[in-house]
Amino acid sequence: MTTNIITIVDQRGINSVPLIPAHTLAPGGTLADTRGRLLRDLRISVTDRCNFRCTYCMPKSVFDKNYKFLPRSELLSFDEITRMAALVAAHGVEKIRLTGGEPLLRKNVELLIERLTALKTLDGKPLDVALTTNASLLARKAPALKAAGLHRVTVSLDSLDDAKFRAINDVDFSVADVLGGIDAAQNAGFESIKINMVVKKGVNDQDVVAMARHFKGSGHIVRFIEYMDVGSSNGWCMDDVVPSAEIVRMINAEMPIIEAESNYPGEVAERWTYADGSGEIGVISSVTQAFCSTCTRARLSTDGKLYTCLFGQSGHDLRALIRSGKSDEQIASAIGLIWNQREDRYSEIRTEETARSQKVEMSYIGG
Numbered sequence: 001m002t003t004n005i006i007t008i009v010d011q012r013g014i015n016s017v018p019l020i021p022a023h024t025l026a027p028g029g030t031l032a033d034t035r036g037r038l039l040r041d042l043r044i045s046v047t048d049r050c051n052f053r054c055t056y057c058m059p060k061s062v063f064d065k066n067y068k069f070l071p072r073s074e075l076l077s078f079d080e081i082t083r084m085a086a087l088v089a090a091h092g093v094e095k096i097r098l099t100g101g102e103p104l105l106r107k108n109v110e111l112l113i114e115r116l117t118a119l120k121t122l123d124g125k126p127l128d129v130a131l132t133t134n135a136s137l138l139a140r141k142a143p144a145l146k147a148a149g150l151h152r153v154t155v156s157l158d159s160l161d162d163a164k165f166r167a168i169n170d171v172d173f174s175v176a177d178v179l180g181g182i183d184a185a186q187n188a189g190f191e192s193i194k195i196n197m198v199v200k201k202g203v204n205d206q207d208v209v210a211m212a213r214h215f216k217g218s219g220h221i222v223r224f225i226e227y228m229d230v231g232s233s234n235g236w237c238m239d240d241v242v243p244s245a246e247i248v249r250m251i252n253a254e255m256p257i258i259e260a261e262s263n264y265p266g267e268v269a270e271r272w273t274y275a276d277g278s279g280e281i282g283v284i285s286s287v288t289q290a291f292c293s294t295c296t297r298a299r300l301s302t303d304g305k306l307y308t309c310l311f312g313q314s315g316h317d318l319r320a321l322i323r324s325g326k327s328d329e330q331i332a333s334a335i336g337l338i339w340n341q342r343e344d345r346y347s348e349i350r351t352e353e354t355a356r357s358q359k360v361e362m363s364y365i366g367g
């Protein structure tokens with residue numbers, strides 16, 4: 001094995017150049033970690049920049065004009081991202097989600113999508129490519145995204161109360177413009193659009209029922225997400241979390257819902273369907289019912305560090321391998337070693353104390 005691990009500590013955490021095993025193999029076959037979890041999903045942050053300053057994600061107090069976003073030369077290029085995606089697909093990844101930051105801010109992102117949707121899974125099926133967006137540019141971009149072959153879109157929207165939403169995104173963006181983006185995506189041919197609402201106690205928990213009611217019968221699926229202690233800048237505390245059980249109780253009291261089977265093993269959202277058959281909602285209980293035991297996700301940061309947990313403190317610098325001319329076999333074998341050694345189960349061991357530990361920001365590793 002190569003032993004020269006270089007460790008770099010910067011504002012984006014502790015990063016090391018991965019080991020390359022002495023005997024490298026062509027990428028192929030699934031990878032299991034120390035707890036038997038396969039590598040199945042990759043989230044890719046295509047930019048660490050965002051045009052929103054959501055108070056719970058990229059607060060203005062931290063992400064201000066002095067914040068050092070990555071310079072362009074540090075970003076993985078589309079060629080580099082496509083190469084990484086092909087390598088992990090050969091290792092069993094079936095789904096890729098583009099995120100950020102705001103992924104639609106990345107210039108010509110549809111050209112990347114076109115290349116990713118042409119890749120195949122181990123079974124020879126097209127890779128499932130999805131994107132999470134704040135929808136600020138969706139009305140303009142939806143037709144190009146559809147034409148590029150994007151399979152699914154998730155839109156974030158934390159309240160239908162315009163004043164409240166403008167205060168949460170902290171850049172005065174209106175609810176009507178997000179809804180316009182959702183309509184444009186539907187008109188472009190995207191179906192079952194998912195709407196993510198992060199619920200924070202005392203901020204938007206009073207808006208849960210209105211959100212469910214608005215999208216009931218629309219064919220879109222609202223997913224209520226427990227507020228998490230990602231990154232180190234949102235001042236998270238357990239008291240701010242509204243447990244999913246409470247969200248289910250609030251919605252059920254107004255519009256009866258019935259728990260439904262998961263679509264596939266390891267699905268993060270718990271599904272509930274309306275008793276009158278008019279659609280479904282989901283709840284993501286990352287805090288109160290950790291799902292680490294079925295977590296099959298890795299994340300690739302904007303500058304090519306691989307993270308094996310959303311709450312990670314350190315990443316594996318794959319870009320250093322790419323930019324030093326390593327072969328596919330070498331990089332794929334390094335990824336294999338990283339995944340085989342993975343032990344992460346942060347949400348199972350979360351305490352108020354771990355929540356205060358230094359973690360990388362979600363905008364950088366991809367939400």
Ligand code: SAM
Binds near residue numbers: 155198230234367
């Ligand atoms: N800019 C895009 C967007 O707004 O959807 C993609 C990036 S954003 C980081 C991805 C998702 O993470 C959004 O739905 C956002 O609400 C969610 N998110 C951010 N911080 C969170 C937190 N502390 N807890 C739970 N979800 C969070």
